Amino acid sequence: MSNPKHTRPKGTQDFVPPRAEQKSKVEDVFRHLAERFGFQEIVIPTFEYTDVFVKSSGTGSDIVTKEMYTFKDRADRSLTLRPEGTGGVVRAVLENRLRIPCRLYYLGPYFRYGRPQKGRFREFFQLGVEALGEASPLVDAETILFGDEFFRELGISDCITRLNSIGCRNCRPAYQHKLVEFLSSHKDRLCSECQLRLKHNPLRVFDCKQEQCQAVLKDAPKPGDYLCPECSRHFKAVQASLDKQGLRYELNGRLVRGLDYYNRTTFEFVSSKLGAQDSIGGGGRYDYLVEDFGGPQTPAIGLAIGLERTMLAMGEKEQARRRLAFVVWMGDAELDEAQKVLARLRAQGIPAQMDYDAHRMKHQFKSADAAGASCCVIIGADELAKGVYSLKDLTTGRQIQVPVSELIGTVQKLIRAQSVATRR
């Protein structure tokens, strides 16, 4: 740890073998599910002109003020490594004149500059879906259902869904105003931190753990009570749909989301396995954003899932044997035959490998074990004389002889049986 000459940049990570595979499995589950829900993949640049993100996240947001990787290119254009997905997607939908409504999904790396901690990186991976042009509260419910289904398929059982509505252009400012007014009148009873919160994020005061502040909040105006009739109806319809589909959720009036573009429904998924950064995914409606980008008035809703947080929530899986056969050869006399067998296995879609350097069989078995192979095909003088191969199951240590013609089938059966066994 002390020596390496080159190290990865702060906040980045290497996905070394078992984890890289786990990552792509999660991505596969996401792709299949997204397609089942009618989403189509969109691939857009990893960097955009800076104003795309300034526009989408909001000038005052933390992302824009302190978390963006912004740089000038050689022609002095300001570019930014994407800190979030929605802005670029909206830009691409308009620029390519995609027909709206449309449902899109995407996945890839994102970048935010900040101090790394558990579940937070400077380069991180997100899986997202966006439904543009659908206004129904049933779509909100469906998006939430999508997230829930995704986590369920990955076996994340302790996941809680939080739900809120932050109102619209009309009722949100009115509520904020009322809240600030109320809190200001009790300013002297709030802790110092809350006095600051009052200025830039008054809703956060609800999260304060100080008793004095909680006492003040008892009589504070509640977020839910100030929704306009339309927003209120929308929110109730979302809940009714979720109820009907048996999806459990917690109402949380403080759930605000940090990006300026959200309105009405906001939601997030949290897991207890993560530490302080417990949100594994979140999203909400953004009915004004497309218009803000110069497009037609378009209702929209999206969801973003944090890949590495999802993997944290999944926990460590037991290291299973790989789907891999190892060919063991006895001496130079058997080397040609061994290579033929190797090729036959591969031709049948069975991952196979051999150790050319190890001349002692003992070494070859060690290599097989170290590689995590699930079986060894052994080719020695006895086998060649008898017209068979020996096949050793590395999980049980049992070894059998199979006729040359039955090798492929037997190996396939063995590997399949093992992958079923390790999955339980």
Next chain:
RNA sequence: GUGAGUGUAGCUCAACUGGUUAGAGCACCUGACUGUGGCUCAGGAUGUUGGGGGUUCAAGUCCCCUCACUCACCCCA
């Protein structure tokens, strides 16, 4: 951006209030076992104690700087 904690072998960690040659387990290599991994036994290799400076007769240990990692705040995936 703010705060706290931790850096000793490939990994997990020891080393009393500064005191001789910095240790152990796991992993690794060799052999017992020239047709068999995991088990057992016997041997073996391994360190600029993250880096730099300072105090001291003497620094892994104390002080300063720096770097890295970790956790938390802010905020979010």
